[in-house]
Amino acid sequence: MSIRQVVPTPKAGSAVRITLLTAFGLVWIALPFWFLVVNSFKTEGDASVLSLAWPSTWNVLDNYRTVLDEGGYLRALVNSLWIAVPTLAAVLVLGSMAAWVYARSDARSLKFAYYASILSVLIPPAIIPTIFVLQELGLNGSRSGYMLTLAGTRMGIVIFLVTGFIRAIPPYIEEAAFIDGASRLGVYRYIVLPMVKPALFVAAILLSINTWNDFFMSLYLLPEPERATLPVALFQFASATEYTFRWNLVFAHVILTNLPLLLMYVVFQRRVMSGLTEGALTG
Incomplete structure (x- = not known):
């Protein structure tokens, strides 16, 4: 005689909450991150527009090399x-x-x-x-x-x-x-x-x-x-600069500044999540 484990199906309310949280995450996390990344790839003229569009001219290596040098x-x-x-x-x-x-x-x-x-x-x-x-x-x-x-x-x-x-x-x-x-x-x-x-x-x-x-x-x-x-x-x-910001270089510097934190989170992500879960169960 086998015992079957019944997996509960998610309720409609849970699906709505998950959808809303996902949309919130895309708006408040993914879009700002994309804004930083894509503008760090542009030339100074393109980045001055501050848009989410793809670069008309790619200037990735020059931007990041300038940040490292200057x-x-x-x-x-x-x-x-x-x-x-x-x-x-x-x-x-x-x-x-x-x-x-x-x-x-x-x-x-x-x-x-x-x-x-x-x-x-x-x-x-x-x-x-x-x-x-x-x-x-x-x-x-x-x-x-x-x-x-x-x-x-x-x-x-x-x-x-x-x-x-x-x-x-x-x-x-x-x-x-x-x-x-x-x-x-x-x-x-x-x-x-x-x-x-x-x-x-x-x-x-x-x-x-x-x-x-x-x-x-x-x-x-x-x-x-x-x-x-x-x-x-x-x-x-x-x-x-005295009169204007070189937004392409500023955004490249922002990404490089936060890159060590991002790498640390990727490496220790499982340990952090297990720590949060264990702390909630212990409390």
């Missing part, structure tokens, strides 16, 4: 990687450690520290006091000062996401490890860290986008042109 792209790419990678690693490790302590403690002082830590999610940093503090520390205009500022202002995102994730996990595994003589660092490394990996992947994507595209703080905290990150290099390149 736009300071490679130097800004190295600067962005030099800042984003260690900052992201420090924020994920230190933030997950703090989240573990906040999630497993009932002390009022730590509850106050938790709410104070996640205020950075809601309240943006004030640039003038930040510059004053960095000047007093002798770090103003340096990569170290900028990285410390990024880490301090982005730590709340990791703490907020991971604390809620850990609170939904029973603590008996950690308690058993402590009884067996494991140290706090050992419990964090071999038990807590593997359990919170889904939440950390989601936090890493959010932080990568936030850190990579940071313009305001980078503009003021790294004033020297040779230390400019990609968003600042894009701004400097776009504003180099």
Whole structure:
């Protein structure tokens, strides 16, 4: 006797919702992306019209070669990687450690520290006091000062996401490890860290986008042109002409600026989606 699995057919309402979401995605995601790409392939005259039409004259290699030669792209790419990678690693490790302590403690002082830590999610940093503090520390205009500022202002995102994730996990595994003589660092490394990996992947994507595209703080905290990150290099390149924008080159620079993020999303897409699903099921 065989048991047949009955697959429910989608309802009409579900089909309508899927159709509307697809149309929304095409309008708000696909069309702007196509607008950027197709205008980055045009000549300066064709791109000045700002249309979705195919190029009348293809100028792909010249546009992207000009961005690489005159736009300071490679130097800004190295600067962005030099800042984003260690900052992201420090924020994920230190933030997950703090989240573990906040999630497993009932002390009022730590509850106050938790709410104070996640205020950075809601309240943006004030640039003038930040510059004053960095000047007093002798770090103003340096990569170290900028990285410390990024880490301090982005730590709340990791703490907020991971604390809620850990609170939904029973603590008996950690308690058993402590009884067996494991140290706090050992419990964090071999038990807590593997359990919170889904939440950390989601936090890493959010932080990568936030850190990579940071313009305001980078503009003021790294004033020297040779230390400019990609968003600042894009701004400097776009504003180099006095009377008009060379839209074909600006769009090519925009695509190259966001290309590392796009590649990272393609590589880690499955891990991110599984992290979102696992976090929803755990919560």
